[in-house]
Amino acid sequence: MSTTSLRAVEITPDNVRSAIKVRVREDQNTFVAPVVHSLAEAYASRGTAWPRLILDGDRPVAFVMANFDPDEDEPDHRCGIWRLNVAEGEQGRGYGRFAVQAVLDEARRRGQKRVTVSWVPGEGSPEEFYLRLGFRRTGKVDEGEAVGELFLDG
DSSP, rough: GGGGGGGEEEOOTHHHHHHTTTOOOOTTTTTTOOOOHHHHHHTTTTTEEEEEEEEEEEEEEEEEEEEOOOTTTSSGGGGEEEEEHHHHHTTTHHHHHHHHHHHHHEEEEEEOOEEEEEEEOOOOOOHHHHHHTTTTEEEEEEEEEEEEEOOOOO
16 A cells, blocks of 8 residues: 555545445444445435545545534534444555544644544454544443544644
8 A cells, every 4th residue: 555545535426336335344344334324324414424435546445434513512523533444355554544534634624623433342343443543532422332532733
């Protein structure tokens, strides 16, 4: 993987089928919804959802969806990562890190100072991945998911 070949692209009619084909390992289905579910949610929340397909060259390797809703009453839902799916066979190559960085860059562009993420606790959960990227546990639980946060520098 060359970081110069990585891109986070908007979901369009031309690439939606490629996005839907991004599937995590079967044992990870407990921890993240399929991309098709995320795209339905993005459609229903199109004013705030930010779904992106991660490409390595022209090859789809991951999907990330964030939400940017500065008017949301619940602070944990104003700016956060809703989904991160790294394709089976593509994990451990930096694609997830790139996807999270794309969300953080977009959050900065929008003037946000805090980004949240939540995960289903348990063996095999993405918790350690997010903690390695600088998120910290808040101690809160939202609909059975642990909430993490990361504060952005200027």
